[in-house]
Amino acid sequence: MIDDHKKEYTSNIPIMKRQLIRISALAALLAAGCQQEELPGGNGYSSEAIVFTSPYTTTKSPNMRYGSFEKGDKVGVLGYGPAWNGGNNYEESDWNTKKMFATPDVFYNQLLEYAGDGLWNYNWTGTGNQGGLQPWADNENMKYAFFAYYPYAEVTPSDNKTNKGEIEGGKGTITLSNQQQTGDPIITYTLPFSAGGKETTDRDWKDVPDLMLSYVIDHTKNNGPVSLNFRHLFCAFEFEVNNYNETPVTISSLSFNGEHFYRSVSLAGQNQDYEIGTDYYSGQFNIVTANDQVQCDAAKKDANGNVTPTTKKIIVTNTNDPVDVLLIPDANGKITQQGKITVRISINNANAKTQDLDSGISFQPGMRSIFSINIVGNDFIVQMRSDGAWEDGGDSDVNFD
Structure with missing residues (x-):
């Protein structure tokens, strides 16, 4: 009151x-x-x-x-x-x-x-x-x-502090601290994905705002x-293919899989308190599917035999924007609760191969990372690099503190 x-x-x-x-x-x-x-x-x-x-x-x-x-x-x-x-x-x-x-x-x-x-x-x-x-x-x-x-989510204040609202388009929920609560407000976001699942449970990366x-x-x-x-507040993962072969290759499928991704996060006021929820989900984010296979041109070899790979960024076909998988990092930069992370790829319609990634890699909120899929023969090696904050390099027009 x-x-x-x-x-x-x-x-x-x-x-x-x-x-x-x-x-x-x-x-x-x-x-x-x-x-x-x-x-x-x-x-x-x-x-x-x-x-x-x-x-x-x-x-x-x-x-x-x-x-x-x-x-x-x-x-x-x-x-x-x-x-x-x-x-x-x-x-x-x-x-x-x-x-x-x-x-x-x-x-x-x-x-x-x-x-x-x-x-x-x-x-x-x-x-x-x-x-x-x-x-x-x-x-x-x-x-x-x-x-x-x-x-934004429409939230109806209630006395029992369940001030939760659905984000339009099924993008998850927002829960706000009570209207009578003093101090820094607490804003909690929960992903639209159900808790649990397996590393092969389909999750749509576009559902994460x-x-x-x-x-x-x-x-x-x-x-x-x-x-x-x-x-x-999230970390972003983008993907590119580097073809070292002297013949073109087709990426028939590509997915980013993991166990025990964080499902919710609460932030208080000026982000002094950043708390990860105890609910987790596992799943598979499909980056390339049979309906949108990616063609990558042959590498180039100069007169000295040096090979320059051809690079192909994975983009959304109708917008030319990069495919972005957004995940919640914890205070230590981890994106899973002791779970494994895997990249699974099929080249030229062959059986899919996988590479486990180091689950100890740290990622920071607001930072973008690029996963490079290096194709050599019928095998591949995944390398990851940080591309800096989203606002760096002209890829974001949003102003930041």
């Missing part, structure tokens, strides 16, 4: 001015030629209402694995401001001081929908709303904290729009 001492978010702004706030905000961001570095800031922009922005570029790509947000993408936000302990008011204190007294009274799983050009739309229907936007508190020195997650989080703390009205800079 909200403390009686907590202030109402009301404003004495004239009605006509209230109606113009949202229009002015949209006009400021949708002006022709607006670039990422030109996003408006400061209290000259939407000075009376809370507005959310994100850095952006004009390049879009689906599933948030490779590019910036698309129009219609949805995130959820929890917002904090007032904080009382008995008769003491902590609303002007910094987040780490007041969070033990603060609950998400400003927003609880508020839906934001991306409108393009770095702007998020939302509809807040509380008392004193300004054309669907929430006004800043009368106290301009109040310090706010906002925690956002992607992808690109879980991302963003937080902004100690934000005041005078700081202007709230800029949400998201960061990836």
